[in-house]
Amino acid sequence: MNRRYTVLVSDEGVGVDLPPAESSTSGVLSAAAIIEAISEALIVTDLNETIVHLNGACEDVLDASGLDLRGHNISSLESADLRRVIGAMKNGGFGTVVRKLTIKEREYEARSSVIRLPTDEPVGVVTVLHDISELLAVDRMKDELLATVNHELRTPLTSLRGFAELLYERDLPRADQKAFLKIILGETERLTDLISDFLDIQKIEAGKMRFQLDVTDDFGALVREQVATFALQREDKHTFDLSVEPRLPKVAIDADRIRQVLMNLLSNAVKFSPDGGPIGVTVSRSEDDNVIVSVRDQGIGIPEEAVEQLFSRFFRVDNRATRSVGGSGLGLAIVKELVEGHGGRVWVESTLGVGTEFFFTIPDYRGGR
Numbered sequence: 001m002n003r004r005y006t007v008l009v010s011d012e013g014v015g016v017d018l019p020p021a022e023s024s025t026s027g028v029l030s031a032a033a034i035i036e037a038i039s040e041a042l043i044v045t046d047l048n049e050t051i052v053h054l055n056g057a058c059e060d061v062l063d064a065s066g067l068d069l070r071g072h073n074i075s076s077l078e079s080a081d082l083r084r085v086i087g088a089m090k091n092g093g094f095g096t097v098v099r100k101l102t103i104k105e106r107e108y109e110a111r112s113s114v115i116r117l118p119t120d121e122p123v124g125v126v127t128v129l130h131d132i133s134e135l136l137a138v139d140r141m142k143d144e145l146l147a148t149v150n151h152e153l154r155t156p157l158t159s160l161r162g163f164a165e166l167l168y169e170r171d172l173p174r175a176d177q178k179a180f181l182k183i184i185l186g187e188t189e190r191l192t193d194l195i196s197d198f199l200d201i202q203k204i205e206a207g208k209m210r211f212q213l214d215v216t217d218d219f220g221a222l223v224r225e226q227v228a229t230f231a232l233q234r235e236d237k238h239t240f241d242l243s244v245e246p247r248l249p250k251v252a253i254d255a256d257r258i259r260q261v262l263m264n265l266l267s268n269a270v271k272f273s274p275d276g277g278p279i280g281v282t283v284s285r286s287e288d289d290n291v292i293v294s295v296r297d298q299g300i301g302i303p304e305e306a307v308e309q310l311f312s313r314f315f316r317v318d319n320r321a322t323r324s325v326g327g328s329g330l331g332l333a334i335v336k337e338l339v340e341g342h343g344g345r346v347w348v349e350s351t352l353g354v355g356t357e358f359f360f361t362i363p364d365y366r367g368g369r
């Protein structure tokens with residue numbers, strides 16, 4: 001339906017007159033009230049670039065709630081990009097100017113259009129700031145996901161295909177057949193792990209990660225069992241030293257998820273110490289009576305500047321030492337979620353070229369949680 005209305009622009013602000021039959025009970029809806037109710041950040045300027053109105057959402061975006069920007073020239077706006085997008089419309093003009101800009105570390109799509117009287121005379125400019133930070137983050141994640149899928153699925157598939165073809169086409173001695181089948185099994189395992197990681201990340205994203213917590217006073221046994229299982233599957237390059245403090249606090253854990261955390265940390269310790277060496281696992285009582293687990297290797301180490309991003313999805317250190325090692329960059333992001341899902345914390349200490357130690361805590365079970 002086409003409603004007729006009149007826009008009024010004065011020093012007091014902008015108003016909209018609606019004819020009584022179509023208006024609210026009071027007969028008039030103030031544009032200022034409408035603007036205020038809009039959740040998008042919105043700023044109205046006149047043709048002299050004076051700010052006539054800005055809503056609360058816009059004040060939040062600009063961090064300007066304390067300052068009354070009304071009546072000020074747009075030169076008092078901190079963001080040069082915002083001034084530019086508003087300024088682009090000051091001489092009238094048709095259509096909408098769209099520009100991406102960053103304000104206080106969030107990303108926006110700013111759209112400016114000219115406000116016109118029914119006579120077509122331009123009277124001002126309205127600019128809407130749409131927060132696209134989340135959209136862009138999803139976009140970036142999609143790109144990373146595609147790159148990872150492309151690389152991480154293609155590599156094992158190429159190797160599966162190559163070895164399957166060899167086995168199919170040639171009459172190989174039994175020992176070679178077994179060696180190739182072992183590689184095929186290893187690669188299928190890698191693909192299965194990758195798919196589980198993708199599914200876990202998706203569950204975390206959707207807030208659907210659930211924990212089946214059981215109270216145990218023998219957390220050490222679980223770690224011992226997991227390290228033993230893991231060590232059995234490895235070749236001789238690495239040795240595993242385990243130290244478990246007696247009488248650990250009781251903890252409420254989802255045993256499968258804790259095994260997953262240990263598996264991730266242990267396989268990283270192995271993966272990133274290509275020359276082998278000892279891998280130390282300790283389980284002890286922390287000063288504040290929680291359980292603290294550490295997994296230590298003497299591998300390639302982690303550059304200091306990478307530590308902050310280490311637990312982000314898809315993050316992988318990219319240098320000569322890591323390039324030949326496969327991985328999706330999802331393991332530590334999952335570890336963090338799983339540990340924090342138990343109320344614990346995870347962190348890392350590392351020296352490049354010397355080794356790395358990951359720590360995580362599980363809070364003492366005090367009955368109430």
Ligand code: ADP
Binds near residue numbers: 315322328
């Ligand atoms: P992935 O192992 O699949 O690459 P992760 O999330 O488990 O993904 O690890 C992210 C990155 O952190 C790795 O790519 C690697 O660069 C670094 N990293 C993790 N564990 C270690 C470790 N023990 N030693 C050195 N670097 C590590």
